Each structure stands twice: as C-alpha cells, then as structure tokens.
C-alpha cells in the first residue's frame with residue numbers, strides 16, 4: 001500500500017536560502033485517504049461522492065457565509081509575493097504550490113470562477129479555473145502540505161492566513177468524501193475512547209502507577225500522578241504522547257514534580273486524557289467543538305476548579321482561543337485564575353513566587369536552545385502581556401538551566417519556523433514532506449550548534465517533539481536531542497523541603 | 499458639441515456609482531459574515547484601541563509588509579503614498595475655492611507623479627523578474643499595473659509637455675459635481691487620463707483592489723487578543739450539531755460582544 005518514494009534530506013545550506021522554483025517537486029506527496037468507517041464516524045460521506053463537484057462548490061459557498069476571514073482572504077490578496085518565501089515547505093521543497101499564495105490560489109481560482117463576476121466572465125484574465133479532477137487532486141495534495149503554522153500570515157500586508165484556507169480546503173474535501181486518514185482516524189478515537197492513542201482507562205492507570213514507581217526509585221520521593229481524582233484543584237489536560245513516549249513522558253514527570261512541590265491537588269482525567277484537538281486541523285467546527293466539550297464535561301464531573309494544559313502547541317491554541325467559545329462559559333472555574341491556563345504559566349508563577357526550589361546546575365551538562373512552537377507563538381498567548389508566549393517559557397528555561405542560547409531571530413519568536421510536522425501531517429505517509437519541511441529549523445539549529453556547541457532543542461509541543469525525534473537523524477543529529485521544557489524543570493527541582 | 503462631455507459625464511457618474519455601491523455592498527457582506535473564532539495573529543494587541551493602532555500601522559506604514567520584504571515594501575509604500583497625495587491634489591478640481599491641502603500639493607504634483615511611476619516600476623519589475631512573483635501573477639495583475647502606469651504616466655506627461663486647459667477642465671469637473679454639464683478640453687492625453695481613472699474606479703469592487711476594505715475586516719489583524727478576558731461568541735450556532743452531548747452548554751442568545 002505504501003508508495004513512499006526514496007528521497008534524500010536536502011543539504012543544510014550555510015545560511016538561510018530561498019530555493020528556485022521546481023514545479024511539481026512535491027506533486028507526488030499525498031497522505032492516505034480516510035477509510036469509509038473513519039469518515040462516517042465524523043459525519044462525513046464514506047467515499048468520494050458522485051456529485052463531488054457540485055457539493056464541493058456548495059460547501060465552499062457555505063463556508064464563505066460562515067467565516068468572514070475565509071471570504072476576506074480570498075478577495076484581498078494582491079499577489080504582492082511577500083509571503084512567497086516564508087513557508088518552510090516551500091523553503092524545503094521549492095514547489096511553487098507550497099508558497100502560501102500558491103497554496104491559497106488553488107482555492108482562490110475556483111472561488112473566482114464560481115463566486116466572482118470577473119471570474120465568471122473572464123476566467124483566463126483573472127486566473128480563475130474550474131474545479132477539475134486535477135484541481136481536486138491538487139487540493140488534496142497541497143492542503144496536506146500546510147502545517148497551518150501561520151508564518152505566512154505574519155508577513156502578509158492583509159494578514160491573510162493560509163492556515164484558514166487550508167482548513168477550509170480540508171473541510172470541503174472531507175465533506176465530499178476525501179478526508180485524511182491520519183487525522184480522521186484519530187478524531188474518531190478521541191470521540192470513542194478519550195485520547196488520540198486509544199489508550200483505555202486501565203492502561204492509563206497502569207502507566208501512571210509505573211511512572212510513580214520510577215520517580216520514587218530515582219528520587220526517593222513519592223510523587224503522585226492521580227487519575228480521575230474527584231475534587232481536585234486542577235484538571236491537567238495533556239497530549240496523550242506524554243503518557244508513554246520519549247521525550248514527552250519526562251515532561252509529564254516534570255509537571256507532576258511541579259504540582260507536588262507546590263502542594264497542589266491535581267488530577268488527570270480518562271475522559272479528557274488528550275489535549276490535542278485534531279478537529280482544528282480538518283477545519284471542522286463541529287468536530288472541534290465536540291472534542292472541546294469533553295474537557296468541560298471532565299472538569300465538571302471531577303469538580304475541578306482550574307483547567308491546566310500540558311505542553312502541546314495546537315491544543316493550547318484551541319484551549320486559549322476557542323475553549324470558552326466552543327465549550328463555555330467556563331464560569332464554574334475559580335475566577336482567580338485565567339481559564340484555561342498553560343502549565344508554563346503555572347510553573348512560571350510558582351517560580352516567581354519562590355514556591356519551587358530549583359538547582360539549575362542539575363542541567364549543567366545540557367546546552368540548550370528554545371524552539372517556539374508555531375501555534376503557541378502565532379496563535380495564542382501566555383501571561384498578561386502580548387508576547388508572553390515567548391517570555392514565559394524562556395524565563396522558566398533560564399531559571400532551570402545555565403546554558404541557554406537563542407537561534408536566529410528570523411527563526412524564533414513570531415517568525416518561528418514550524419517543526420514541519422504540525423497541522424495533522426505527523427504521519428508516516430508524509431515523511432518526505434516532514435523531513436524537507438524541517439529544513440529551515442534544522443538550518444537554524446545547526447548554526448547555533450556550531451556557534452555555541454548547543455546540545456539540545458527544547459520544545460513545548462508534543463507534535464514538535466515527535467517530529468524532531470523523527471527528523472533530527474536525517475540531518476546528522478540524534479533523535480534524543482529534543483527535550484521537554486518540563487523535563488529540565490523536573491530535573492532541576494529539589495524535591496522535599498518547600 | 500456636447501456629445502463628448504456628455505459621454506464623459508455619464509461615464510463618470512456610472513464609475514462613481516459602481517465604485518460606491520460595489521464597495522459598500524462588499525463592506526456590508528464582510529460585516530454580515532460572522533467571525534466565529536478568535537484568530538488574531540499573535541502577538542496581538544490585547545485591547546480594542548490596540549487593534550485600532552495595529553490597523554493604523556498597517557495602513558500608514560505597511561508594518562507586516564515591512565517585515566516581509568524591504569523592496570516590495572519600499573516600492574509599494576512609495577506608490578501608495580504618492581497615490582494618496584495625488585488623490586488629494588485632484589480634489590482641487592472638485593472644490594471651489596480649492597480645498598487648501600489640494601492647492602498645497604500643486605507645487606510638488608510633478609514629483610508625486612514621478613514617485614508613483616517609480617513605485618509602479620519597481621513593483622512591475624518584481625512581478626516580471628522574481629520567479630516566485632511571476633508564477634503567482636495572472637494577466638489581470640499586469641493589466642492593473644498597466645492601467646495605473648497609464649494614469650500616472652498621462653498625468654506626468656501633461657504636467658511636463660502638454661499642459662491642458664486647467665481652467666476649462668475645472669469648469670467641467672465642477673459642473674459634474676453640480677450636475678451642470680460644461681464642455682471639456684478636447685485633448686487626447688487628458689481623455690486617456692480620465693477614462694483610465696474611471697475604468698479603475700469601475701473595476702475596484704470586482705478585483706483585488708478589495709484589499710482596501712479587506713484589511714479592515716481581516717480577523718487576523720482586527721481582533722484583540724483577549725479570549726480569556728472576554729467570551730467570544732459566534733453569531734451562528736453550528737448548523738449541523740453532531741455533538742449531541744448531554745451537557746451541551748446553552749448557546750447564549752446575546753450577540754457577540756466582539757464579533758470582529
């Protein structure tokens with residue numbers, strides 16, 4: 001079934017480089033299409049419907065009426081080209097349809113043909129095009145070569161956000177029967193079981209017990225990782241990768257140590273044993289809402305007074321920006337704290353109040369740099385002021401590690417490059433794309449390794465961590481060179497006395 | 499002969515009507531379309547007044563474009579700034595006595611026209627010579643530039659070589675405003691200038707010139723970053739609610755506080 005082609009990781013250029021256009025360079029890259037059962041479970045038709053053309057146009061019209069951004073973005077682009085060299089997938093592949101505007105144009109051409117006067121009467125003149133089978137294929141290919149990282153939207157003079165366009169594109173595709181296997185299968189698992197991995201309650205409880213034993217063995221202190229504990233102060237919602245995979249799980253241990261040291265009563269929940277919300281990736285408001293409502297239900301069931309999210313980029317976007325809208329009002333939570341909160345906010349606050357005893361020398365053998373995750377950088381905030389999403393994690397990192405270095409400012413902060421695996425692309429059928437798309441990040445990392453002998457990339461996103469573990473070896477690094485921020489926190493915490 | 503002035507006058511009213519009604523229609527459409535989710539590109543201002551400032555920075559100095567590409571920014575900004583000054587200058591044809599800023603511009607009108615041409619030239623050169631920009635250009639993108647070059651070029655040309663009969667022109671333009679049609683100087687370059695400007699007005703609502711109202715309705719730019727402080731509510735409920743959850747929160751009836 002796999003038609004994966006052999007490919008080579010691109011060489012890392014000595015300095016950031018804009019590639020020459022190579023038309024069709026990535027036209028062979030397309031993820032597996034969702035199985036009928038996975039489609040139907042989310043309320044989509046099982047396979048490509050016969051009248052797909054008309055239904056796609058109809059769906060586009062529906063979305064135009066539902067999302068102001070979508071309509072404005074399709075109208076406003078002046079083809080200035082400012083975004084053309086901003087996408088990591090373009091920088092890594094040279095495929096012009098991976099230029100943000102090139103990607104948008106796949107949809108915009110059809111929009112113009114069907115929804116604008118100019119496109120109806122003079123299609124050639126204004127670059128309008130019909131929704132042919134070939135175009136439909138291009139939609140499927142290239143809307144699945146966008147990690148919805150929003151880097152393009154920073155630079156566009158009208159803020160045109162290609163992420164919104166690719167989400168709309170994917171929603172249209174799913175609604176005519178061409179959903180993506182990876183995302184839809186996972187959303188189905190969340191609806192059914194509660195997390196992306198399909199991990200049932202007993203397995204989860206067992207894993208957490210094992211972790212408690214590990215911590216006790218290593219530190220001599222009994223640090224709890226409670227599950228479904230009613231009447232807790234805090235419900236922690238974290239990506240399910242945190243429960244088993246390296247380096248994620250060390251982050252989870254870090255959160256547990258923070259809560260333990262601060263004396264906070266917290267719990268995980270089976271029902272909401274997943275922070276991720278892939279409904280975002282497929283552009284489906286309804287699915288995103290349903291996944292979000294689980295969290296509200298879990299908090300109410302357990303009588304939690306605060307909801308805190310673990311290290312996950314898009315989950316924090318959905319939580320920070322959408323949770324109150326989708327699953328609110330969150331007025332049953334303690335009004336003294338922002339709802340919801342990020343674990344980094346909690347840790348930051350505890351550190352600045354002196355509630356944690358830290359020994360940064362525990363991390364002395366590590367020389368680290370911080371990778372800003374796209375969804376945290378450009379689609380959310382932490383703390384009170386704009387830009388807190390950059391300052392808070394760095395403050396935390398500096399208080400637990402003595403050797404912190406910054407990558408090129410063109411690759412951090414609001415200009416950060418996506419890891420290359422976000423937006424529902426973290427699947428083996430897209431490995432080539434993921435490797436190539438990580439080139440700009442790898443370039444910046446290699447540079448800081450060369451200049452400051454940096455040993456580790458620190459991340460606060462489950463997708464980033466998994467993606468880096470996978471792609472680092474393609475570029476001559478090792479998979480264990482990516483760490484959770486809270487692993488460093490956990491290692492620096494002096495357990496015991498408060 | 500009143501045929502020519504009549505044709506121009508009718509074209510003028512028509513173009514103005516298309517421009518105003520078309521753009522107003524678009525603005526209404528944008529305003530009526532809900533923005534169901536908070537999607538400002540962060541870091542974003544956390545207050546309403548902050549977003550107004552952010553938009554102002556985009557309008558006045560093209561903040562985002564400046565981050566993106568210094569050359570595009572330079573040529574784009576020169577062109578737009580010159581265009582605004584030129585438009586102000588042209589108001590003297592429609593006000594009597596001439597509005598003072600319009601009169602003021604007179605002294606530098608030639609330079610303004612030349613600046614417009616420089617800006618357009620730079621943008622066009624990018625469109626032709628940078629492979630990425632060439633790839634995304636449709637014929638209409640080149641035509642738009644051609645039209646603007648014709649408008650600016652004919653204006654500069656008249657300034658330099660063929661001063662048209664300004665007094666007679668002003669009698670004509672004031673007549674347009676007062677619905678009292680007068681004759682117009684018969685001058686090919688002037689007619690080219692006017693007709694191409696009218697064409698630009700007429701295609702405005704049907705083209706990428708919608709970037710002007712579009713910017714103000716762009717949720718990534720006009721939303722404040724305050725979702726935890728203020729609940730953002732969509733003006734529609736999910737049409738097909740597949741979530742059927744027992745604890746479905748009531749969908750509040752009150753309209754969005756901050757639907758932008």
Ligand code: SF4
Pocket residue numbers: 086087088089098099100103145146147148149150151152153161162163166418
């Ligand atoms: S959102 Fe990110 S991945 Fe998608 S086109 Fe823009 S820069 Fe590329």
Ligand code: SF4
Pocket residue numbers: 076077078079080081082083084100101155156157158159160
């Ligand atoms: S930067 Fe914005 S306006 Fe310019 S080409 Fe890209 S999407 Fe279009």
